Amino acid sequence: MGFSFTVKHASQENRGRIGLLETFHSRIETPVFMPVGTQGTVKAMTVDDLRAIGFQLILGNTYHLYLRPGLDIVSEAGGLRRFANWPESLLTDSGGFQVFSLAKLNKVTEQGVNFRSHIDGSSHLFTPERVMEIEMGLGADIAMAFDICLPYPSNFQVAKEAMERTHRWAERCLKAHHRPDQVVFGIVQGVTYRELREESARTLASLGFPGYGIGGLSVGEPKPLMYEMLDYTVPLLPEEKPRYLMGVGSPDALWEGVARGIDMFDCVFPTRIARNGTALTSLGRVIVRDARYARDFSPLDPNCQCKTCTEYTRAYLRHLFKAGEILGAHLVTYHNLYFLKQVMEEIKLGLRTGTFEERKAEFFARCAN
């Protein structure tokens, strides 16, 4: 299999579309939510669980895997898919977000970013060329270009310079990349400045990437502002290429993002809150530890068909969390990922049948997640 993307159906109601993303290992219907496997595993899930829910594309974090277990080990294993026994498709981010958010003492020059590991303080240099080398070694189907991800808010001039550098780095990534069974996506930046977002989209579009990430959002700005940025950006990206809104994955944002033409999403949010005992349900969030569920022998989500909801009760889940049992984290993670998958199915049904806005309104009224 090669890599391709085809728009199969475009909504009449909004910019939403249904597409077929063919990677080197799977045929994936879009819009799609990608669970995050930061350290080579989607936390508290097995590969069988992910496949049972129907996921065909997950994300690995270059920054984390580069530091631990290290590129050499993952390469020697035959890449991350083989290392982690994941037979479907994989996307790796570039570490651009993590070197700014997690690493210590990062220093940016035109060459790249010097940073210290958050694990052991060791010193490292990420350049566009080095990151491409690492991502080629990890061997995902889709590698993200190395970018500069600024915090919100950021000064206009700083944002402009970082964006311009991100564009130069995008070109260097394209030049350095040479793995035939992997594609590179460019990343649009520009913080929350319309002018910069538009320029970034145009510039990257002109570079002819096979797909585009929209980065630097969901970093603390108000959600309406994030959606506004999508309104400016998406129309300037090529119709026939997939668009990936990076780091976004709350149910409401899936609806809003798809309506604005987004095809791919990822976020640690559903798995992270799950380990904390918070479930996303069709009736809103459920804080599993809450004393009100001590004797609640009903399912976590009465409208859900996942194994957690068909086999276990809220009272049992609450007990597991109170007792600190790993099974609790597993069962709620399973549910949250299953729930997001179902939300996306509902979204696609809306797109397909011209009932998107209606279904969206119903969803927001019912489960103000």
Add this chain to the structure above:
Amino acid sequence: MGFSFTVKHASQENRGRIGLLETFHSRIETPVFMPVGTQGTVKAMTVDDLRAIGFQLILGNTYHLYLRPGLDIVSEAGGLRRFANWPESLLTDSGGFQVFSLAKLNKVTEQGVNFRSHIDGSSHLFTPERVMEIEMGLGADIAMAFDICLPYPSNFQVAKEAMERTHRWAERCLKAHHRPDQVVFGIVQGVTYRELREESARTLASLGFPGYGIGGLSVGEPKPLMYEMLDYTVPLLPEEKPRYLMGVGSPDALWEGVARGIDMFDCVFPTRIARNGTALTSLGRVIVRDARYARDFSPLDPNCQCKTCTEYTRAYLRHLFKAGEILGAHLVTYHNLYFLKQVMEEIKLGLRTGTFEERKAEFFARCAN
């Protein structure tokens, strides 16, 4: 289904036997190892995992479940099997071990044991009658009688008095128990005194329990001394009743116990060391975190067919443990339980074909666990 035990085959080589244990929910071939689900879940495992390995009988801890989530909640759920979605058979211990080992400030009188919860310091009284009430509420197939479990070493007079009290409590348990779909096993005590062990076995045998636990062993005494106690005890217990060596489950002890006529075992050992990153394998123990496995892309146990060994490498498992990922605990727990199940299959094959001693010698030579 009712409750019965039938010896199907007796070894010519030793006291070992193959039996059929019918409970109210399963038909179980013995000798059998029971995974421990202390707080209503075998740690890091799902019910589906346990069934996939082939377990039909697991253990729940009365002390823990009584304290959290509490008897009322488990009863209201319809018992522990329903609460935890476990469709097969269940055994509950009596808390006799935990009130002495875990609880604070326990005080023993003829009536029972006063203790403070290790969770919140609250004060509780366990009497034989109260424990039967709790175990009836938990609703396992097999409930263990409430006993006094002394440390090793213990003074002879103290051991004798505790044993005599345990016998009186055993009678009180039988009298108080009245759940038709549950049986009560008596527990032999006597620390490491031959005279006491023999007296305890004879006394309990005369009370006509449908099965017998051998308790108060594996509490720090040398293993040969534990085996010696079995040599004294087992011949005095009725042939036609199952014998359960409580709290024992290392691979070597399974061989030694079965050879001495033990039919049932339980232990947290295989699951506890798994969460710590230690695997039981056909070639001895593997400390998964060990740096020597960083680039070892071979299975955890080359002779094992479990999902962990067929799908993942030592290098990946090591990475999971180094990175603190839950999946590591799950995969090694799965393997250790699968391994113990296979050891028991090998033991039964030895019993069946008159090759027990030969297989045992081969096992000990290969994997000095």
